Amino acid sequence: MGRPALGLIVNPIAGMGGSVGLKGTDTAAILSEARARGAVPQAGARAAVVLEALAAARPGLELFAAPGEMGEGIAREADLRPSVVGAPAEGETSAVDTHAAAEAMAAAGARLIVFAGGDGTARDMAAALGDRVPVIGVPAGVKMHSAVYATSPRAAADLALRALAQDIEARPREVMDIDEEAFRAGAISAKLYGYLPVPYAPDLTQSVKAGGVSSDRAALSGIAAEIAGRMEAGRLYILGPGTTTRAIAEALGLPKTLLGVDLVRDGAVIAADATEAAILRALDESPPGAIVVTPIGGQGHFLGRGNQQIGARVVRAVGLDRLLVAATPEKLASLRDSTLHVDTGDPDLDRALSGWRRVITGRGNETVCRVAA
Amino acid sequence: MTDRIGGGFHAAHWDEPLIDEIPGDGGRGLLPPKVDDAIADAVGDVPAALPEGVRRAVPPALPSLPQHRVLRHFLRLSQMAMGFDVTVDMMGTCTMKYSPKVHEYVARLPGFADVHPLQDPETLQGTLEILYRFNRVMCEIAGMDAFTFQPASGAQGIYTNACLIRAYHAARGDGGKRDEIITTAFSHPADAATPAVAGFKVITLMPGEMGFAEVDALKAAVSERTAGLMLTNPEDTGQYNPHIRAFVDIVHEAGGLCAYDQANGNPLLGVVRAGDTGFDMCQFNLHKTFSAPHGALGLGCAAVGVKAHLERFLPRPLVTYDGERYGLDYEQGEGIEKIRAFIGNVHAVLKAYAWVRSLGAEGLRAVAETAVLNNNYMLHHIRQIEGTTIPWPKNTYPKLEQVRYSWEPLYEETGVASHDVLNRMVDFGVQHYMESHVPMLVPQPFTLEPGESLTIAEMDHVLGALRRIAEEARNAPEQVTAAPHSAAIRPIDGDVPEDPDCWAFTSRAYRRKRGNWANVKRGLGGHGGGYS
Structure with a gap:
């Protein structure tokens, strides 16, 4: 095994629908509506908290980042020098870009991928990766019914550092998503889409020393x-x-x-x-x-x-x-x-x-x- | 911080081996004189008289050292340790307090120190009298009818309660039918663990919105299978459950018994009695509330009290008194033969008895009131430290003897966790605090119990240290995360004591497993740190 390589994927538009009452941002039409209502991107800021903590603890960290605002930008701001994988998106980023970046990072040998987003992003990760590479979700979406997220960006950083420092077991966690159209109409229809492996550290899921x-x-x-x-x-x-x-x-x-x-x-x-x-x-x-x-x-x-x-x-x-x-x-x-x-x-x-x-x-x-x- | 309370603390560091790995160079501290020929002739060949199964083929590898090296060994270890007698210690759920040293003097009097439980009771009258009198004292304090001091730890005392519940139902022919014990999430884990050991199923009540168990949760748990209720009150949160009388009544109506774990009993002395609240049995830790020293996991003693209808189930022997002479009744009782050999750690009883007699009834109540006041003083000031929260914001009741706080805001802001703050405390010359029992429902928890012994200046010192550490977390977080800097041992990786391949409770296990320790990053055995 070579040096620990971490992958970073940010869904820059995740969470934008939430603050303006749109319940999600799964389609391009909803995204422009969100922008029209004054929504600002937040996922990048949340991922930046993670990267700053990672850079402080491991300045020479070997990092794969998705291009541009999907990770590369905040990685550079945190004084990390990422290897950029995948081609820059044209216009708004979409599920295709998440999928491609995850696929490329797995192929490049990433040991762990941190992604910032919500359930839609988690679904894309699961579709691209299956159980090939452990992931840690940074909670940044509107819908977060999946069980793949750390309790906070800070906890995501701690968990990533621990997973990079030593071999820790990853366990399958639910990837859930709901039908946004139905949700906007007031009904919830959630589906279990699969499982993503998440590093298991009991004290970062708030039950330290439960034995x-x-x-x-x-x-x-x-x-x-x-x-x-x-x-x-x-x-x-x-x-x-x-x-x-x-x-x-x-x-x-x-x-x-x-x-x-x-x-x-x-x-x-x-x-x-x-x-x-x-x-x-x-x-x-x-x-x-x-x-x-x-x-x-x-x-x-x-x-x-x-x-x-x-x-x-x-x-x-x-x-x-x-x-x-x-x-x-x-x-x-x-x-x-x-x-x-x-x-x-x-x-x-x-x-x-x-x-x-x-x-x-x-x-x-x-x-x-x-x-x- | 250089004030006179924790000022300039720096622990000694000794790379001290296990005592049986210290080279003795043939030295020996004590050489017993040769047995007189007449005695040797009369006794004969002692080893040959032993059954083969108990005779050692190979002599035991006992350490052999001169006396001064033995003394040095233990003094060096003590120099690397903290505790109430060298610093401020308010470790939550542990009821750390000053144990008057005059009680050590009393315990060393030959009449107490040089006796054996198998002596003829006629020659143990003084010891038995103290056990008997303390039994009456405890009955008065707890509102119970009889006590045993046989259990040697808090958990053994709670286990005794579980065994009493089992014996009671078995005697009524309900043994197989009533197999469920109910407890609460913030009771001591032994209230769930010991009934499981005794063969019960365990139902745990999660806290409601106010942080304590609710009546409706209990109603969802009781049934014809309920054997009993086992809980602490106040719980680890320092919160007294105001519904406790209703809890007792509901369990009684369902046919169960109620056991009050009073390990957290310090704030209740002279205020509330378990018996008056309807409990059938209770348990105190003499090494906590009653000032028999608490530390080093040694010489604990639990006092287990019962109402009259359970007296016949107490473990043997009980101390008897016929109006003139004290005795030991090995025939009494049914159900529980023994929890532990003989009559318990008598020295803990002796010290607890001395403590109670020196305080009197008013003094006991003053202990409770002072402990509660001190705790609410700490609570008032910790509320104002940015980075802390008190769980269950809806609950604005005052707390009793301790509070479970949270550093969650500090952690989210700075990445400095509760266990980092805990390690940094030591550099201020303060005993580190207790985070939480399991399960850890409060994020980034810390639990402080100041007790009645501390002065305001000592509490202010701890508050000052906490404030300063919170500032450091923002301005110089590595100062906190790399702590302790002044302790004998650098931060220990929590994974070692949690890992069955690493933990060691005996020197033999330590020798077998220490090779595994190297695989886990940790600071043990290394350089002892320096000023920073």
Whole structure:
């Protein structure tokens, strides 16, 4: 392995729609509307905080930067001499430029890529990189439903420095995005687009010394053992997306789709990546066992974000007392407002799910958390 | 800072090996005299009389050093350490306070120092009398009916509570059915860990908007499976949960027992009694609130108290008194045989007894009131240090004995984290502070508990150091992040004690694992730092 090389990609227009009430900046038309309403770019300033901290700690840092305002500019301002990868964009930058820069950095051997943006940028990164290169998101977008962001630009810098100084494990984190058109019309339709590897440092996700890396892993296998142990013969178990539910399937010796909802009965997968209709059909054939879901890291939704297949009709058919929420203590500690959220699209159901709810946090361990609609 | 409190501090640095790695050159501090021939003849060959399984084939590798080298070894280690007796120490959740030295004198009197728990109780009357009397004193302080001092640490005391709950339900035939213990996120982690060890499932209540657990959260947790409630109050945040009476009633109605972890009991002495709040049992750390010295993880003692309906489950033996003579009852009880050998760390009980008797009832209440006043003095001034916040801004109640603060604004502004400030404290001649127990729900936390011993000038010194460090974070952050500069040891990488491949609790483990330490960047064993 050569010298640690860091990649930097800034989506300069990320976040511009937010301050002027436009909920996002995914299309060129919305961007010009945002500019017309007086929005100013912010992502660059947030990324600059990261770069200044990096330059102060490692003045000779080997850096790949996307051209111009996508990274090169602020890198030079921070007295770093970046190798520029990718061609400068003509006119406004777009998803194509993010994609190309990420691709080029991976090919050039970047060990880690820091990107500043929101969920749209995270999606582009995931599409370009898959799990090839670990990334750290600098929170700078309007929509930040994904779990790939550090808690602040400062925390992003600290995490990057640590990841460059020593080999630390990267773990898959959710990349989520919502349909902006629908969002502007008042409806939220979030989709889980994939996972990006993010370096794992518990103290920078605000749960220092929760027992360290080993205990989070232990909690995950404890959750898996707990739920697998509760399963009864002949009943239908509906496993939502995510690495937590995948651990449960692994404990049962079963495959699991990372993005999909899989149905399990009597120790076998009876449907993978099931639609809501398929789940309802399966519930006609077998008595309900449980729905098992896990909240999205950082933002805390356990229904209505990326798992819409488990809709209100499914939850009602299974029963509220058979809805199991599972999360490691570390994930709960990372929630920005210490609260879990639901958004099933059914206000009555959301109300019924609100209040205090038990969350499975390990083998023989539960935590009572507040749930808000 | 050169004031007279922390002024000009610089620790000694010694590259001191483990005691059994110091070359002794054949020196030896003590040579016992040869046994008289008559005795040797009468006793015979002692090693040969031992069963083979306990006989050593190879003699133990005991260190062999002259007395002065042994003394030097421990004095050197003490020179590289801090603590209440050399500096200002307000480590949160630890209740650091002055332990009067006259109690050390009392503890060294031959009648206390030269006794053994297996002596005939007839020859232990003085010691047993103190244990008995202190039991009555603690019952009065806590509103309980009986105490045991057998547990040797706070966690062992909490574990005793978990065992009492288990024994109570087992005796009623509910053992398998009631298997859940409820605790809160800001209680000491032992309130979750020890019931798990005792075989219970553990339900943790997250705090509500005011920073403490809410009644509705408890209602979501209780059921016919509830065995009990185990919590601290005030919690680590220094916040007294105002709903505590309702908590106790709800758990009782559900058929559970309530255990009050009073490790944070300093602000409650003479003010509130666990028994009056409805708790079935409680636990104090004599090495914290009751001034038996707290430090070096040594000679701890937890006092565990119960109401009458649980007395029969206490571990054996209990001290008895028939109106004339004191005795030890090894037959009493059911459920818990033992938590630890014999009757506990008697010297901790002795010092705690001396402390309580020297203060009296009014003095105990004055301890609580002074500790609360000191803490609110600190709170008032820390609020005004730019870069700090007090979590849960909606909660404007005064705090009791400690506060969990946050350096989050300072960190976001400067990149200087709470653990950097912690390390820098040492350069001001102050014991570093405690950040937080787990889980760390407050970002960049720090927890201060000034206690009742400190003077205003001493508290002002700590406040001055915190203010100055916050300024340094803005003007010369490397001064803070490279700290401590004046300590015996440069900053230690937190990963070493967290890594099972590196941590070592015995010299044998240390020798086996120290090769792994080199793989982790850290400052141990290097140059001891200098003035900067």
